[in-house]
Amino acid sequence: MQRSCALSATGNTDLDMVITPVIAILAALSGIGVGFVLGLIGGGGSILALPLLVYVVGMPSVHIAIGTSAAAVALNAMASLVAHARRGNVKWACAGVFAAAGIAGALAGAQMGKAFDGQKLLALFGMVMILVGANMLRGQSAGAGGEVRLTWDNAAAMVPKLLGIGFGVGLMSGFFGIGGGFLIVPGLMLATGMALSNAVGTSLVAVSAFGLSTAGSYAYSGLIEWKVGALVVAGGVVGAFAGTAASAWLGKKKRALSLVFAAIVIIVGLFIVARGVNAFF
Numbered sequence: 001m002q003r004s005c006a007l008s009a010t011g012n013t014d015l016d017m018v019i020t021p022v023i024a025i026l027a028a029l030s031g032i033g034v035g036f037v038l039g040l041i042g043g044g045g046s047i048l049a050l051p052l053l054v055y056v057v058g059m060p061s062v063h064i065a066i067g068t069s070a071a072a073v074a075l076n077a078m079a080s081l082v083a084h085a086r087r088g089n090v091k092w093a094c095a096g097v098f099a100a101a102g103i104a105g106a107l108a109g110a111q112m113g114k115a116f117d118g119q120k121l122l123a124l125f126g127m128v129m130i131l132v133g134a135n136m137l138r139g140q141s142a143g144a145g146g147e148v149r150l151t152w153d154n155a156a157a158m159v160p161k162l163l164g165i166g167f168g169v170g171l172m173s174g175f176f177g178i179g180g181g182f183l184i185v186p187g188l189m190l191a192t193g194m195a196l197s198n199a200v201g202t203s204l205v206a207v208s209a210f211g212l213s214t215a216g217s218y219a220y221s222g223l224i225e226w227k228v229g230a231l232v233v234a235g236g237v238v239g240a241f242a243g244t245a246a247s248a249w250l251g252k253k254k255r256a257l258s259l260v261f262a263a264i265v266i267i268v269g270l271f272i273v274a275r276g277v278n279a280f281f
Contacts, residue, residue, distance in 0.1 A: 019227050023057060023228070030052040030053065030235065031236040037261060063223045064224065066176070070218060073207065074207070084200070090202050091148060091192075095205035097162040099205050101170065102169055103210065104170065106173050126268075129265050161191035169187050169206070184199075
């Protein structure tokens with residue numbers, strides 16, 4: 001099943017998917033896996049949503065997988081946003097400016113992605129996975145940055161950076177149908193100098209906004225499989241609870257787990273590139 005679905009994942013919009021019990025279970029398990037990683041190491045899990053939908057669930061179109069993935073990632077991000085907001089980690093003014101620019105970028109990126117050949121898009125996504133994994137191996141400094149507020153006094157310096165970086169990240173998020181947290185977090189830190197904990201919480205506003213914008217564009221074109229998306233979201237909630245519990249139990253081993261996950265992301269990216277590179281020739 002995986003082989004035939006991978007070969008047919010060319011972005012055709014006339015491919016209907018029959019949700020069998022096996023596919024339903026695979027979709028839920030994929031969601032559990034994504035949610036577990038997010039809960040365990042605090043990010044990166046959503047980068048696996050697209051390859052899981054294509055190669056494990058067997059979605060018949062890369063574009064439908066992207067639309068479905070974007071919707072699922074947005075809803076999961078909104079759930080995580082509530083928890084971060086309660087902890088006071090969200091800088092709402094910065095998030096609003098960044099997300100507003102990013103929504104415009106996401107809508108433009110989604111239009112570009114829908115017009116792009118499915119196999120080429122998937123191969124490019126594999127390249128992005130390799131870069132994301134390499135960046136995760138480098139790690140980020142939790143102590144970087146400080147307390148930041150967007151005010152009338154610093155708006156002239158901060159707002160242009162938020163708008164420019166926000167649009168660029170949104171464009172990439174919409175094109176690939178990903179949450180883009182791995183770009184949003186460093187982007188917010190670069191634009192504002194905020195601490196990592198605030199950047200992570202604030203990024204979820206943008207992830208939610210970008211995902212909903214991308215999903216809306218794909219839904220308008222009929223490129224979302226809602227039943228599969230619901231199963232992925234439901235699995236993600238279960239996985240997030242399990243991952244959070246495991247994170248507390250493992251404690252200081254989280255960095256080692258992050259490195260292992262980064263290696264897995266790179267390997268999956270290499271696999272996708274190897275399978276899709278022929279699309280460019």
